[in-house]
Amino acid sequence: MSADNYPDENDTPHTKSEELVIPLMEERLEIDKQQFVKSQFHVERKTESKQVEINESLISRQAEVKHVPxxxxxxxxxxxxxxxxVKIIPVFEExxxxxxxxxxxxxxxxxxHEVINEFKSEETLKYQTVSHKRISTDK
Structure with missing residues (x-):
């Protein structure tokens, strides 16, 4: 090879003109994925009960039947x-x-007749709450 690192035609083993093959460098990229846990969450669900008061007016009707001769x-x-x-229903006979x-x-x-009665009661209702807490795993 010559001083410029290029092959010279005279350096080839054959004297006839052949195509010259020059090896080239190739770079390859490799990509790799990894998972890292940066933080975690702790979720907690609780079911609780509470007493509620009910105050309502209830209407009831009563009927009184009278036979009037x-x-x-x-x-x-x-x-x-x-x-x-007053509803009057006649009853007759021949x-x-x-x-x-x-x-x-x-x-x-x-x-x-209408009668209004006050209704009070205490009932238990259930409900759920959710809380969460972040747990950091950063180093």
Whole structure:
């Protein structure tokens, strides 16, 4: 080879002109991955109970049924009606006489009353809380 580190044609073993092959350098890159734990978390879930107070008004209805004897003859059959919040249901029967007439035997009266009662109770409700704490592993 010559002083410039290039091969000379005269240095080749064959005297005829051949193609000259020069080896080149090649660089290769290798990549590697590693996992490092930098920090951790501790998570805790707790179930707890607490007492709650309930204050509500409850409405209940009660009905009172009364049988009111009437005992009279009428010309037409009375209809079901409401009088001052009282439902009146006529009950009749037919009597056989020489002439048929309607006899009002009784009325059934249904009165509705509202009663308001205060309701108080204490109940147990469950709920959950979550807390977490960071645990550092940095060196």
């Amino acid at each position: 009437i005992g009279k003859y009428v010309d037409i059959i009375p209809t079901v009606r409401d009088e001052a919040g 009597h056989i006489e020489i002439v048929k007439r309607i006899y009002l035997k009784e009325e059934i009266r249904i009165e509705s």
